[in-house]
Amino acid sequence: MTVGIVGLGLIGGSLGLALQSTKLVSKVLGYDHNLTNCEDALELKLINEIVSFNEIKKCDIIFLAIPVEAIIQTLGSLEGIDKNTTIVDLGSTKGEIIKSIPSSIRSNFVAAHPMTGTEKFGPHAAFKTLYQDKIVVFCDTKDSSDFHKDRAIQIFSHIGMKIVFMDGEAHDRHASFISHLPHAISYALANSVIGQEDPKRILLLAAGGFESMSRLAKSSPTMWSEIFKQNRKNLLTSLELFEKELSTCKEMIKDEKWSELENWMGDATTLHKIL
């Protein structure tokens, strides 16, 4: 099976590395509109060859590993593709993307979200085990043909992923809590500190706790503003729920309700029994 990867950053590049080790795949071809990314990906051996977008369209399976707005813009140029070509998008949002798939290629299409990543981006951030033991969510597969769905299942299971089926709407609602809201919070925390008189003096004291809370604020602003745009409604809802929790915390501190505060913190610790 030949694989074509569109977008050779952290997500696409790591996928290329992982797929080259599977027995299912004979060749991994890559395309990126950024020429430096192409050169880097080739040098780092993330893919076997760099080809044109038209060559990518001849592969058995195509992965769209590009930002979510670019995925939507690319869908049109995939119309008319062979009935046996599988298309998988790896976007962090699913609702808007699925809605935008031209009906003529809907059955070719498998909408997937691998729940993995780091705050880094670009070909140099890629590594072979990014997908190992992680969850991948398949959305609205009732509209994918069994042939394409099964092919995607095979590929993801061979790079060590755990598959979860979910409707696109539920995915976006859940992802807003688990991924998009945490990014908004991390950016806001970083900006709160930067806005202070002497951030350097404050950051001198930063240890592991602050580092884990601010790590996501290193993530690509272009990529994440697009994700926020596509998942706007769910994100606003989860933001409001979070604001309410934080305000509850603030009021307890203001009113010096220390045992209530301790109970509220105790509730929070129960998360880790589920996690």
Added chain:
Amino acid sequence: MTVGIVGLGLIGGSLGLALQSTKLVSKVLGYDHNLTNCEDALELKLINEIVSFNEIKKCDIIFLAIPVEAIIQTLGSLEGIDKNTTIVDLGSTKGEIIKSIPSSIRSNFVAAHPMTGTEKFGPHAAFKTLYQDKIVVFCDTKDSSDFHKDRAIQIFSHIGMKIVFMDGEAHDRHASFISHLPHAISYALANSVIGQEDPKRILLLAAGGFESMSRLAKSSPTMWSEIFKQNRKNLLTSLELFEKELSTCKEMIKDEKWSELENWMGDATTLHKIL
């Protein structure tokens, strides 16, 4: 030099382990009002011996590695201590503790905050390298005698710590941003998810990003509600600044100001040039 450690959890236990390897220290004695902690600490060899609080008072240097409210409650029982005995508290807040030191032992006292820790607690959480290469803040050392200050400097430098001098007020203001606010946020995030209809289904999708943002919400509610109590004013200020940043983010999403949002995220990423 003999060392006495009051409180044998993560902080005290790790200190005991680290001190046993230094050439400065001949013996590490431990005390904990919790008998199970004493047994565990002895079995894990965090200290050389368990002794009574009165025996601890005969050591050359005493570390108070107990929750911040307990530190204040313990200060009275240290009155009348030998002029050559150094007392170091390791609390996460400094202002209230320093204010509570009886004037008769103020010069014995070195108020220190090692900027390290994990979300775990208790003797079993202790490990030898907790302090290695981390920052320790010494506050208001003008009121410590040079003899005691120098002794504390020696000890901390021998376990690999980097020393920073700061006034207690500045420490508490900075710590509210770098440590106390991140804890409040993490607890609030955990409670936002737990409050949903099906947290298990949401948490199925949790990956590295959510894990780092919710890790601090595992921390001890008793310990952290006390820290919030002692640093109440600073924490309220930093909470309000954070709420403002988050609200800025929310309004941009609501008003679909995507390029402004991207710029705001870009500002946040500059944090990591300082960090």
